[in-house]
Amino acid sequence: MWKREETPRSATVPVSPAPIESQPSMVSRGINQNGEGQRPMPNEPMSIGKSIVIKGEVSGGEDLTIEGQIEGRIQLRDHVLTVGTSAHVHAHVVAKSIVVLGRVTGDLTAHEKVEIREHGSVEGDIVAPRVAIADGANFRGSIDMRPAEAPSTTDGSVDGFKRDGRTPTPSGAPVSV
Numbered sequence: 001m002w003k004r005e006e007t008p009r010s011a012t013v014p015v016s017p018a019p020i021e022s023q024p025s026m027v028s029r030g031i032n033q034n035g036e037g038q039r040p041m042p043n044e045p046m047s048i049g050k051s052i053v054i055k056g057e058v059s060g061g062e063d064l065t066i067e068g069q070i071e072g073r074i075q076l077r078d079h080v081l082t083v084g085t086s087a088h089v090h091a092h093v094v095a096k097s098i099v100v101l102g103r104v105t106g107d108l109t110a111h112e113k114v115e116i117r118e119h120g121s122v123e124g125d126i127v128a129p130r131v132a133i134a135d136g137a138n139f140r141g142s143i144d145m146r147p148a149e150a151p152s153t154t155d156g157s158v159d160g161f162k163r164d165g166r167t168p169t170p171s172g173a174p175v176s177v
Contacts, residue, residue: 001125003154018122035147042169045062045064046066048064050096052069054070054072055072057072057075058073058074058076059075059076059149060072060076063079064079064080064081065082066102067086067102072090073091073093074094075093075094077096079096080095080096082099083098083101083102083120085101088103089104090105095111101117103121104124106123106124107125107126108122108126110128111128112129113128114130115133116134116138117134118134119137121129124137125139126144127146128144129147133145136161146177
């Protein structure tokens, strides 16, 4: 039989590597060509999408935006929680700051502030040193605007107020000397 000699063809086409500038994920995350970190990047907020439903406890170490549904408990003590326009949250929430654009049923506790923006809705109690409720927002509950740090009572104060000797003290109120 007759055999024809063929030169083998290369099955792969050589591709030139893309320059680092075209790979924003590596550059934006602070990783150099050797895969080593260059600088820490600020925390980017995580998101829970519109079609996500969570029943239980949500906690984390970064800012969070919710567009879906959560039922249970949310704890982001050192971070910001944003309840998006399409979100429905039925939970007890503890966070550094809380921004409500959607609907929340449950108590909110923030170490810095709670904002209920236009078209936002909260049904529950709020505990925060600063509270802002925009025109057009809905709120049903109570607000306790405790200061960020409780005042010291070792300075002769009663219920956080200085006693100066001129201001009368209500009868039955404890007096520190």
